[in-house]
Amino acid sequence: MLSDSVNYLRDSEDAVVTVAIGGLLLLASPLLIPSFLVLGYLMRVIRRTADGDDEPPVFEAWGDLLVDGVKAFAVTFVYSLLPLAVLALAAVFGIGAAVVGSGDGAGGLLGGLIGGLLALLLVVVALVVSLAGTYVTPAALAAVADSGRVGDGFAIGTLWGIATKRTYAVGWLTAVAVVFVGALAIGVLSIVPMLGTIAGLFVQFYATVAAAAIIGWTWTDVRPVSTDTAEVETAERPAV
Template identity: 70%
Template sequence: MISASLDYLRDGDDAVVTVLIGGVLLLASPLIVPSILVLGYVSRVLRLTADGDDEPPVFDEWGDLLVEGAKAFAVTLVYSLVPLAVFAVAAVVTVGAFVVVPGGGGSGTFLGSFVAGVLVLVIGIAGLAVSLVGLYVTPAALAAVADSGRLGDGFAVGTLWTVVSKRAYATGWLTAAAVVLAGALAIGVLSVVPVLGTIAGLFVQFYALVAAAAVIGWTWADVRPVSAEPAESEPAERPAV
């Protein structure tokens, strides 16, 4: 699957143009809107590959692309903010421990410091665990929103659990992670060259991001929940034979 994902964008008719546009958008990503457009393109890749269409999309219909990207941005933001909130609580507890625990010695001071330290450690571990869960669930949430077009599907915990708990999803996620990691290593090598290497790395980053999205899309086709369609009512009268 890794080989197929790396060939996904390259086999497209407008591969060069697509990569150029994607790289330029990442270069301008500090302006926020370009990064949302990239997320919109990723959403299209997720939707098309999940539906069995392996022809890479092009950058067009920019208004729709922006809407799709905004939904993906919202999903990514929420799943990023939850672990940040946990770490923020840990930081507040740490600061509070220094304020509340008196400066003098004694067993009370030691016990208070020990309890505060354990609490900070527990919250920190919890924050790390939540971060890992967020990284694992986010691709499924993005695929769900791209598939249905409904933002709420990205936060349907019960439905997402039926997906992320499958071995096929875990395999797809690990494959996509390997693609992203390979891209990161390539970017690290390119960054040795000042300025030009960093810029070239953005185009590699876009290519790797799309390849990983293709993997998740193919995986989603196998693991996505089947919506229960209402059965058609049987006609009251049958045509005479």
């Protein structure tokens, strides 16, 4: 799977054009819409590979790409929002602890200590929630790419059943490894001022697409069976 993901874009006839467009869109990503288009392309990669089509998509049907990108952004944003909320709460407790601890007497010291411990606990909780969100997000994106419904990205029960499968864990770790290697390459390129940073964007796009392909292949094995399909299979099964 790892070698297939590295060769996923390279074996395409439109590899150069696709990587060039993707890198340019990342370069313009501060404008938001280009970043949505990249997300939409990644969703298209996940959908295709999950359906058994290993031919990388090209940048076309830009309106559909934008819609898919907005969906992907919404899912990613929500899963990152909870850890940020917990961290904000930890900051409030931390500030409160500092204010209480600055007071005179044993009561102020005890209150500050308790507040500080609560703030530390919330930071740990935020880190755990953040890791959980990072782990589940690819499955949520694959669910949305598969059905086209944003709500499927928040079907916690279904996603939990998928995320606890060994196949998904292996796929997720493989995708993370690809992104990590890409990040190392970007770090090396960034040694060269300006040009290295720009070149790193194209490497980032290539690595992210490879990771998306891994998620799509993984989704093929872990995707839930739809109720409609199950009902059809039951109806067609002959009675014994």
